[in-house]
Amino acid sequence: MTCPLHRNPITAVEGPAVGVSIEHLSKNFGRLQALRDVSFAVEPGEIFVLMGPSGSGKSVLLKHIVGLEAPSDGRVLIEGRDATAEGTLENVRIAMVFQAGALFNSLSVYDNLALYPREHRLGTEAGIREKVMRALQILSLENTAHKFPSELSGGMKKRVAIARALVMEPQLMLYDEPTSELDPIMGATISEIIATLRDEYHVTSVVVSHDRELALGIADRVGILMDGSLVFLGAPAELHAPEDPRIANFFHPKIDLKNPRFKSLEA
Amino acid sequence: MNTAQQSARVGLFFLLGLALTWVTWETLSDGKLFKKNGYSLIAGFENLKELKQGDEVRMAGVKIGAVEKTRLAGRRAEAVLRIDPNVRVASDATASIVMAGLIGTNYIGLDLGTPGAPVLTDGAELRTKVTPDLNAIMADLGNLGQKLDGALSSITNSLSGDSKNPGFFQKLDRLVADNSAKFDSTMTNLSAVTEKLNKGEGTLGRLINDPSIHDQLVATVVEIKGAAAEAKTFVANAQAIVDQVKTGKGTLGALIFDETTGNDIKVVAANLRDLSQKIAKGEGTLGKLLSDDSLYLGMQSTLKKADRAIDGLGDTGPITAVGVAAQVLF
Amino acid sequence: MNQLTSILEGFGRAMLLLIESGRHLGTLPRQRARFIEQCYLIGYTTLPIVAILCFFMGSVLALQSGYSMENFGAKQFIGSLVGLSFARELGPVIVAILVAGRVGSAITAELASMKVYQEIDALVTMNIPPARMLVLPRLAAVLVMMPVLTIIGILIGWFGGAVVCTYVDFISIEPEAYFAALRSFMQFKDVGTGILKAEIFGFVIVLICCSIGLNTRGGPREIGASVTKAVVASLISILVLDYFVTKALL
Numbered sequence: 001m002t003c004p005l006h007r008n009p010i011t012a013v014e015g016p017a018v019g020v021s022i023e024h025l026s027k028n029f030g031r032l033q034a035l036r037d038v039s040f041a042v043e044p045g046e047i048f049v050l051m052g053p054s055g056s057g058k059s060v061l062l063k064h065i066v067g068l069e070a071p072s073d074g075r076v077l078i079e080g081r082d083a084t085a086e087g088t089l090e091n092v093r094i095a096m097v098f099q100a101g102a103l104f105n106s107l108s109v110y111d112n113l114a115l116y117p118r119e120h121r122l123g124t125e126a127g128i129r130e131k132v133m134r135a136l137q138i139l140s141l142e143n144t145a146h147k148f149p150s151e152l153s154g155g156m157k158k159r160v161a162i163a164r165a166l167v168m169e170p171q172l173m174l175y176d177e178p179t180s181e182l183d184p185i186m187g188a189t190i191s192e193i194i195a196t197l198r199d200e201y202h203v204t205s206v207v208v209s210h211d212r213e214l215a216l217g218i219a220d221r222v223g224i225l226m227d228g229s230l231v232f233l234g235a236p237a238e239l240h241a242p243e244d245p246r247i248a249n250f251f252h253p254k255i256d257l258k259n260p261r262f263k264s265l266e267a
Numbered sequence: 268m269n270t271a272q273q274s275a276r277v278g279l280f281f282l283l284g285l286a287l288t289w290v291t292w293e294t295l296s297d298g299k300l301f302k303k304n305g306y307s308l309i310a311g312f313e314n315l316k317e318l319k320q321g322d323e324v325r326m327a328g329v330k331i332g333a334v335e336k337t338r339l340a341g342r343r344a345e346a347v348l349r350i351d352p353n354v355r356v357a358s359d360a361t362a363s364i365v366m367a368g369l370i371g372t373n374y375i376g377l378d379l380g381t382p383g384a385p386v387l388t389d390g391a392e393l394r395t396k397v398t399p400d401l402n403a404i405m406a407d408l409g410n411l412g413q414k415l416d417g418a419l420s421s422i423t424n425s426l427s428g429d430s431k432n433p434g435f436f437q438k439l440d441r442l443v444a445d446n447s448a449k450f451d452s453t454m455t456n457l458s459a460v461t462e463k464l465n466k467g468e469g470t471l472g473r474l475i476n477d478p479s480i481h482d483q484l485v486a487t488v489v490e491i492k493g494a495a496a497e498a499k500t501f502v503a504n505a506q507a508i509v510d511q512v513k514t515g516k517g518t519l520g521a522l523i524f525d526e527t528t529g530n531d532i533k534v535v536a537a538n539l540r541d542l543s544q545k546i547a548k549g550e551g552t553l554g555k556l557l558s559d560d561s562l563y564l565g566m567q568s569t570l571k572k573a574d575r576a577i578d579g580l581g582d583t584g585p586i587t588a589v590g591v592a593a594q595v596l597f
Numbered sequence: 598m599n600q601l602t603s604i605l606e607g608f609g610r611a612m613l614l615l616i617e618s619g620r621h622l623g624t625l626p627r628q629r630a631r632f633i634e635q636c637y638l639i640g641y642t643t644l645p646i647v648a649i650l651c652f653f654m655g656s657v658l659a660l661q662s663g664y665s666m667e668n669f670g671a672k673q674f675i676g677s678l679v680g681l682s683f684a685r686e687l688g689p690v691i692v693a694i695l696v697a698g699r700v701g702s703a704i705t706a707e708l709a710s711m712k713v714y715q716e717i718d719a720l721v722t723m724n725i726p727p728a729r730m731l732v733l734p735r736l737a738a739v740l741v742m743m744p745v746l747t748i749i750g751i752l753i754g755w756f757g758g759a760v761v762c763t764y765v766d767f768i769s770i771e772p773e774a775y776f777a778a779l780r781s782f783m784q785f786k787d788v789g790t791g792i793l794k795a796e797i798f799g800f801v802i803v804l805i806c807c808s809i810g811l812n813t814r815g816g817p818r819e820i821g822a823s824v825t826k827a828v829v830a831s832l833i834s835i836l837v838l839d840y841f842v843t844k845a846l847l
Binding site: 063066067068089090094095096098099100102103104105106115116119120121168174 | 627707710711714715716718719721722723724725730
């Protein structure tokens with residue numbers, strides 16, 4: 001797939017990319033400790049890939065950044081503003097691409113994309129239409145404009161979700177498992193889109209994924225979460241020969257039929 | 268379905284709701300708010316009882332309007348009536364509050380008035396009349412009971428008398444004492460008659476000696492007792508008579524208070540004595556009565572008739588009372 | 598104890614949602630299209646079932662009262678009985694129960710699935726409060742549609758009673774007599790009371806159903822649980838409120 005981004009540049013993002021600072025973040029759900037004292041910072045314009053096995057607290061951390069969850073302890077700062085404080089979402093445009101897309105099932109693809117500018121009265125209907133069609137073009141989705149989300153394939157849903165995030169002209173993009181459940185080619189395409197958007201618009205991106213190719217291919221920095229704790233923070237190059245056996249096991253799992261892991265898990 | 272179609276349907280639906288609400292309003296409140304047809308009349312009452320806003324106004328039973336509102340005006344209650352514009356109410360028509368049923372609503376009833384009378388105009392005052400309601404009737408009944416009590420006690424007083432004024436019985440006592448000799452002879456004659464009767468002679472003899480007749484008489488007396496109980500209600504009238512007796516007016520008064528009448532009674536007593544002698548001999552009408560059997564049969568049928576009459580009285584009395592009450596109530 | 602706290606919690610959530618929706622009242626004119634869509638769903642599409650149920654409730658009421666009142670010769674009051682009980686009590690309650698079952702369940706199912714499939718989260722990240730976009734138009738629509746549904750329900754109920762009174766042999770009252778009896782004991786106030794009650798019920802139903810839908814947690818299985826919970830809570834609220842509202846309005 002060719003990337004049509006250069007031919008159809010989207011209108012310039014207002015305001016610069018923002019940085020995210022996570023300070024001693026802990027989160028408990030009852031007795032379950034999802035996050036334990038996590039601290040790191042994402043620089044403006046950076047692609048930060050957060051990796052980790054399932055259930056390690058990646059998605060929960062992402063929800064903290066966008067203010068959907070409140071920290072049990074510590075805080076999340078976006079450009080110095082507390083993520084849960086009222087008004088943060090009004091002053092900083094944060095777009096989140098949900099794992100399953102979270103498209104509005106009752107609205108067509110076009111209306112899904114147009115919802116944000118319409119609700120916030122960003123321009124006339126004609127202006128909104130132009131903006132929406134451009135976002136759809138960027139992701140090669142022009143033909144789906146009048147389809148409903150239930151008529152789309154998984155990969156198309158993810159692209160529509162990204163297009164919807166683009167229409168918001170965000171300063172911070174959050175991706176929750178953007179390449180999961182996709183075939184390798186579509187996964188690579190999504191990775192390319194994420195990188196291109198960063199390059200073109202200098203938008204800060206936080207990507208939660210366990211896609212090794214994506215992390216190694218587009219990340220500026222990688223963080224690895226295990227059982228709610230940050231066990232690695234550094235450039236992707238450092239992951240080729242990790243010292244920590246847990247990270248090595250996660251990043252380069254060897255299929256060992258003589259000593260299968262699920263047997264040792266039992267014990 | 269497109270949005271315009273949806274909007275149209277919702278709009279129509281909403282208008283339908285508005286229209287139905289309006290129709291219901293019109294029907295249930297007789298369009299009080301939307302049209303003020305007709306003219307108003309004012310009817311003042313001492314008490315509006317159960318009358319309320321929205322009740323009907325009927326003239327000779329036909330609905331001609333409604334009670335618009337009720338209010339207090341000084342020392343009386345006023346009902347403002349809204350009358351249909353094409354109905355003319357005569358100025359001498361009288362309004363009254365009528366109960367439509369025991370648990371039903373009330374309405375204001377107007378009579379037609381006289382044909383030539385002038386017509387009432389907007390805001391005019393209606394003549395009203397008070398109709399008794401259930402509570403008033405009950406109160407009246409209570410008053411009646413008290414009056415009966417008073418009447419009965421004054422009769423007792425006049426009969427027994429007090430220390431100053433000799434009563435009826437004292438006077439009667441004196442009368443009898445004065446004429447004891449004459450009574451004695453009368454009694455002698457009477458005993459002769461009684462002997463005859465004992466032997467079963469004459470109508471009266473048979474009357475007394477026939478046991479079936481005795482039973483009949485006993486029954487009659489019982490019924491008479493019943494009738495007497497009802498007759499008590501008429502004692503009130505007797506009070507007037509007793510008053511007259513006290514003042515010496517009328518026959519009985521003269522009898523008791525007048526000396527000359529006492530002399531007349533002596534003559535009567537003498538005549539009575541003669542009469543009883545004649546009866547003893549079987550002379551005259553009463554003598555015949557005592558000696559003639561044919562009269563016995565006549566008497567028997569008369570007794571039966573009295574019997575039936577008393578029965579009839581026993582039945583119809585309470586019914587009439589209920590009828591009166593019912594007419595007032597319904 | 599847990600039950601009690603969860604009831605109180607639900608009550609508190611509903612109140613917060615109401616306040617939150619009220620804060621966005623000014624956006625209602627902009628949301629005209631959504632408002633009309635909700636009016637259509639809440640009012641127009643609920644009409645057939647309201648009509649059918651009210652007709653038969655009116656009929657049965659007339660039939661039962663005719664059967665029992667005939668014994669003491671009070672047949673002529675059937676109109677009054679059906680009229681008053683339908684306007685003051687049955688009309689609003691039947692409409693409210695139907696709205697709870699038909700509209701309330703749909704609202705909860707929709708909002709719960711939006712919550713479970715993260716659409717609500719997406720709205721929040723887009724800085725579009727769900728209370729504004731999802732709750733406010735529904736509350737406004739139910740306020741506008743309840744009176745319409747109720748007046749239609751009441752009139753159809755009366756009509757149902759009249760049909761039974763006319764065509765059932767042992768009652769056989771002329772429609773004129775039936776409606777005269779109905780009118781003689783009624784004022785518009787009675788109908789107005791009924792409409793006001795329905796208004797309160799409808800508002801509470803939509804608020805409860807929105808609140809429970811938006812507070813759904815977990816997966817698709819919880820959508821069904823939420824719908825059940827919302828309908829049960831609505832029905833209980835209708836009947837409990839009915840007592841207190843009736844008492845307050847008497």
